[in-house]
Amino acid sequence: xxxxxxxxxxxQLRNKEFSSVELTQYYLEQIKQHDASLNxxxxxTEERALDLARQADIRIQNGENNPLIGxxxxxxxxxxxxxxxxxxxxxxxxxxxxxYESTVTQxxxxxGTVMLGKTNMDEFAMGSSNENSYFGAVKNPWxxxxxxxxxxxxSAAAVSANLAVAATGTDTGGSIRQxxxxxGITGLKPTYGRVSRxxxxxxxxxxxxxxxxxxxxxxxxxxxxxxxGFDDKDSTSSETKTEDYTAQLNLPLTGLKIGLPKExxxxxxDPEVAKVTLDAAKEFEKxxxxxxxxxxxxxNLSIPSYYVIAPSEASSNLSRFDGVRFGYRCEDPKxxxxxxxxSRSEGFGAEVQKRIMVGTYALSEGxxxxxxxxxxxxxxxxxxxxxxxxxxxxxxxxxxxxxxxFNLNSKTQDPVAMYLEDIYTLSANLAGIPAMSIPxxxxxxxxxxxxxxxxxxxxxxxxxxxxxxxxxxxxxxxTPSLTEGA
Amino acid sequence: xxxxxxxxxxxxxxLSTKSKLFSGAAVGFGAEPNxxxxxxxxxxxxxxxxxxxxxxxxxxxxxxxxxxxxxxxSVFARKNYFYPDLPKGYQTSQxxxxxxxxxxxxxxxxxxxxxxxxxxxxxxxxxxGKSLHxxxxxxxxxxLNRSSTPLLEIVSEPDIRSAKEAVAYVKxxxxxxxxxxxxDGNMAEGSxxxxxxISLRPKGQQEYGTRTEIKNxxxxxxxxxxxxxxxxRQADILEDGGKITQETRLYDPEKNExxxxxxxxxxxxxxxxxxPDLLPVELTQGYVDSIKATLPELPAQKTQRFMNDYQLSExxxxxxxxxxxxxxxxxxxxxxxxxxxxxxxxVMGELSKFLNQNQMDVSQSPVSAENLGLxxxxxxxxxxxxxxxxxxxxxxxxxxxTADEIIENxxxxxxxxxxxxxxxIQSVLDANPSQVEQYRVSEPDKQKKMNGFFIGQxxxxxQGKANPSLVxxxxxxxxxx
Numbered sequence: 025x026x027x028x029x030x031x032x033x034x035x036q037l038r039n040k041e042f043s044s045v046e047l048t049q050y051y052l053e054q055i056k057q058h059d060a061s062l063n064x065x066x067x068x069t070e071e072r073a074l075d076l077a078r079q080a081d082i083r084i085q086n087g088e089n090n091p092l093i094g095x096x097x098x099x100x101x102x103x104x105x106x107x108x109x110x111x112x113x114x115x116x117x118x119x120x121x122x123x124y125e126s127t128v129t130q131x132x133x134x135x136g137t138v139m140l141g142k143t144n145m146d147e148f149a150m151g152s153s154n155e156n157s158y159f160g161a162v163k164n165p166w167x168x169x170x171x172x173x174x175x176x177x178x179s180a181a182a183v184s185a186n187l188a189v190a191a192t193g194t195d196t197g198g199s200i201r202q203x204x205x206x207x208g209i210t211g212l213k214p215t216y217g218r219v220s221r222x223x224x225x226x227x228x229x230x231x232x233x234x235x236x237x238x239x240x241x242x243x244x245x246x247x248x249x250x251x252x253g254f255d256d257k258d259s260t261s262s263e264t265k266t267e268d269y270t271a272q273l274n275l276p277l278t279g280l281k282i283g284l285p286k287e288x289x290x291x292x293x294d295p296e297v298a299k300v301t302l303d304a305a306k307e308f309e310k311x312x313x314x315x316x317x318x319x320x321x322x323x324n325l326s327i328p329s330y331y332v333i334a335p336s337e338a339s340s341n342l343s344r345f346d347g348v349r350f351g352y353r354c355e356d357p358k359x360x361x362x363x364x365x366x367s368r369s370e371g372f373g374a375e376v377q378k379r380i381m382v383g384t385y386a387l388s389e390g391x392x393x394x395x396x397x398x399x400x401x402x403x404x405x406x407x408x409x410x411x412x413x414x415x416x417x418x419x420x421x422x423x424x425x426x427x428x429x430f431n432l433n434s435k436t437q438d439p440v441a442m443y444l445e446d447i448y449t450l451s452a453n454l455a456g457i458p459a460m461s462i463p464x465x466x467x468x469x470x471x472x473x474x475x476x477x478x479x480x481x482x483x484x485x486x487x488x489x490x491x492x493x494x495x496x497x498x499x500x501x502x503t504p505s506l507t508e509g510a
Numbered sequence: 511x512x513x514x515x516x517x518x519x520x521x522x523x524x525l526s527t528k529s530k531l532f533s534g535a536a537v538g539f540g541a542e543p544n545x546x547x548x549x550x551x552x553x554x555x556x557x558x559x560x561x562x563x564x565x566x567x568x569x570x571x572x573x574x575x576x577x578x579x580x581x582x583x584s585v586f587a588r589k590n591y592f593y594p595d596l597p598k599g600y601q602t603s604q605x606x607x608x609x610x611x612x613x614x615x616x617x618x619x620x621x622x623x624x625x626x627x628x629x630x631x632x633x634x635x636x637x638x639g640k641s642l643h644x645x646x647x648x649x650x651x652x653x654l655n656r657s658s659t660p661l662l663e664i665v666s667e668p669d670i671r672s673a674k675e676a677v678a679y680v681k682x683x684x685x686x687x688x689x690x691x692x693x694d695g696n697m698a699e700g701s702x703x704x705x706x707x708i709s710l711r712p713k714g715q716q717e718y719g720t721r722t723e724i725k726n727x728x729x730x731x732x733x734x735x736x737x738x739x740x741x742x743r744q745a746d747i748l749e750d751g752g753k754i755t756q757e758t759r760l761y762d763p764e765k766n767e768x769x770x771x772x773x774x775x776x777x778x779x780x781x782x783x784x785x786p787d788l789l790p791v792e793l794t795q796g797y798v799d800s801i802k803a804t805l806p807e808l809p810a811q812k813t814q815r816f817m818n819d820y821q822l823s824e825x826x827x828x829x830x831x832x833x834x835x836x837x838x839x840x841x842x843x844x845x846x847x848x849x850x851x852x853x854x855x856x857v858m859g860e861l862s863k864f865l866n867q868n869q870m871d872v873s874q875s876p877v878s879a880e881n882l883g884l885x886x887x888x889x890x891x892x893x894x895x896x897x898x899x900x901x902x903x904x905x906x907x908x909x910x911x912t913a914d915e916i917i918e919n920x921x922x923x924x925x926x927x928x929x930x931x932x933x934x935i936q937s938v939l940d941a942n943p944s945q946v947e948q949y950r951v952s953e954p955d956k957q958k959k960m961n962g963f964f965i966g967q968x969x970x971x972x973q974g975k976a977n978p979s980l981v982x983x984x985x986x987x988x989x990x991x
Contacts, residue, residue: 102556388779
């Protein structure tokens with residue numbers, strides 16, 4: 025078995041302990057053995073992967089030193105990949121082969137990574153359990169009866185089960201952090217605008233952000249070095265300079281001020297998760313940090329605000345899926361309206377349709393002010409809460425989700441309970457700040473993530489904090505046993 | 511009843527950028543379907559818009575040219591509706607915060623009077639594609655070449671009170687955008703399209719009547735005709751005690767009628783909201799000032815200058831400045847001929863007549879401005895008279911040579927030798943003794959009329975070469991004798 029440690033793998037590749045082709049073959053084999061039960065991949069790109077691995081071996085031989093060269097990874101199936109099926113886990117895109125490459129996958133390609141395939145997800149990234157996929161639910165490698173979280177559940181499960189060294193995810197309201205937490209891996213949602221959205225099939229444009237999902241903070245840093253940075257193809261991408269995200273990993277945490285918002289430890293939070301979270305926070309005290317009680321008073325408004333803004337944008341973003349140019353078109357439409365209605369009714373899953381309707385309603389004449397504009401005002405309040413808090417403390421810590429991974433089908437009938445899953449993660453998206461989930465303990469053999477939120481463009485600092493924690497704990501190195509059925 | 515017509519116009523001017531409003535794809539007319547499209551113009555999943563800065567600059571130029579407030583922070587919004595040639599399912603436009611705010615311009619009417627028309631706003635938006643219904647065996651083809659072509663939608667206040675004013679307004683906008691070089695103004699190819707909002711109200715009433723909107727009226731002539739037709743239709747309904755339905759109508763130039771396209775009830779709820787893929791556009795004063803510094807002389811300024819420098823009437827000055835090419839032509843003629851009034855008369859008269867007859871633009875004239883100027887010089891130095899000059903012009907138009915060559919070759923030089931003219935007049939009088947007799951016994955009124963007869967005979971005899979200013983006094987003298 026190979027380690028999921030990019031620095032180590034890069035060394036081993038250069039020491040000729042194995043080639044990228046061998047490493048890639050190993051991972052393809054792992055996927056074939058274990059993914060039938062996990063369902064974490066929608067598309068496997070075996071031939072292309074081996075081809076990329078061969079190219080990587082040449083680059084390594086030529087002395088190129090980017091540690092990502094030859095590393096087998098997976099991409100969430102909402103990044104457009106040229107000539108490779110990109111479905112967004114939707115029937116409406118079940119046959120969509122993009123003619124172009126997203127910026128994230130392009131940069132990863134240029135960095136020399138080897139794409140093994142495209143990972144399963146909640147349809148159009150809408151969901152917190154990965155049960156909303158046209159290609160079936162993804163299972164949690166720690167317990168096949170539990171969900172992996174969503175929407176980047178396929179990426180999380182694949183990394184957790186070591187079916188890929190690392191993966192990309194996207195996070196609109198917690199879609200990197202919550203599945204990272206549920207599957208016991210490390211995930212980073214960067215500052216909005218840090219990573220280009222070009223070629224990411226949009227869910228909610230003002231909230232969507234791509235980021236790395238890996239075993240460790242260090243691996244996330246390697247991937248950030250590849251994908252972060254301005255892109256002139258995305259008008260919302262930031263021109264703020266990037267950093268070497270691995271350079272600060274080893275800085276000491278002495279004097280670090282960590283804020284613990286009281287609202288994150290309220291009634292909604294499972295007491296055991298609260299305990300694990302506080303224990304993890306205390307671990308930082310040993311590393312020289314101080315804990316400060318803070319308040320983010322508008323936390324409870326994040327759900328209503330998010331569930332107006334995100335569906336509003338989605339209702340518009342998903343209008344292009346109309347059966348006219350690509351994707352699914354219904355059989356024998358009798359006229360244009362029939363084609364629109366049936367293509368969309370038959371092509372979109374229930375959750376997506378629900379959100380399109382909510383968003384359409386919120387933007388309608390007569391409701392716009394009461395819903396969309398109000399939600400935007402709340403968004404500004406939430407942002408202000410973070411700006412205020414982050415003048416007092418360096419970072420904010422709290423739980424990622426109220427519970428550990430719940431059982432499949434346990435919340436599908438209760439949308440409000442499902443939406444409450446995101447209560448601790450939504451506000452980072454609304455504010456646009458970076459946030460991470462790192463493994464911080466287990467409850468009944470299920471992983472628990474700790475959330476670390478920081479100031480705008482403080483990714484290097486978050487990774488430093490996470491890395492220091494991971495130097496002193498081994499939660500992140502725990503891997504699920506795949507012998508039982510998986 | 512005496513109705514007052516209230517008209518407001520929305521003009522879509524296609525900006526002459528090389529590439530599209532939100533992509534690098536080329537803008538062009540008549541290319542093979544779907545060959546001028548980038549990812550975002552196709553509504554490709556994951557594609558993102560990037561604003562064309564040139565389009566922004568052009569919109570600011572227009573704003574400055576119509577004395578408007580420039581939107582220092584403008585916001586793109588999505589206008590959501592489903593249509594097969596609208597690939598994203600929304601049009602990216604501007605709603606609450608347009609790039610150009612309130613402004614105004616002055617139009618000159620045929621009687622020489624001017625009128626100020628308010629500009630409500632002008633905003634940037636992308637065009638849709640085209641649905642093609644022919645050649646697809648009952649199916650519809652979609653051509654997305656036009657998708658995301660930059661448009662500036664210019665909205666006027668309902669300040670216009672007649673079809674003539676409407677046409678004058680559109681012509682003024684046309685000349686401003688072509689002067690600025692931000693739109694080619696080609697209405698036949700759809701580079702400028704007009705929507706006309708019309709309502710009637712009893713004269714003296716403050717409140718506006720219910721309006722209808724006539725979509726896509728695409729020539730000056732059709733604007734005038736469509737307005738007349740629609741005004742008549744509305745007046746008929748109102749005079750019969752009926753009510754106008756607020757609706758969108760189409761003008762059919764073949765039948766010269768407007769017909770209902772969709773009523774207000776059928777109207778879409780466009781669910782406008784700020785486009786999250788584009789940040790608000792924030793301008794600095796320095797940017798606006800730098801654009802202001804590059805503005806060319808505009809039609810209104812040029813009109814004023816022509817009035818001041820050349821002592822032209824306001825109407826002549828405004829006609830001559832209606833296009834940059836026409837104005838340049840006129841000024842070149844004047845520089846050669848050293849006589850602005852004569853130049854103006856010729857450019858607006860003979861030249862325009864020939865251009866119109868041949869449906870040509872001044873830039874296509876076979877007679878260059880320099881050569882026309884040289885022709886006019888020959889009138890002024892009495893080499894030829896005005897009537898002969900028209901014949902020379904005809905020959906110049908037919909590319910038979912310069913004025914001097916034609917005058918020389920055809921022997922059209924005016925006779926200015928007094929003695930020769932006197933002899934020729936005498937021979938004409940000798941050939942018409944009875945008329946001479948009759949003239950001498952007639953009243954002054956009758957004499958005046960008969961004078962014309964003699965002049966005609968003299969000109970005929972001289973083949974038009976006799977200088978009229980010499981003929982008249984000599985004729986008068988000889989008739990007296």
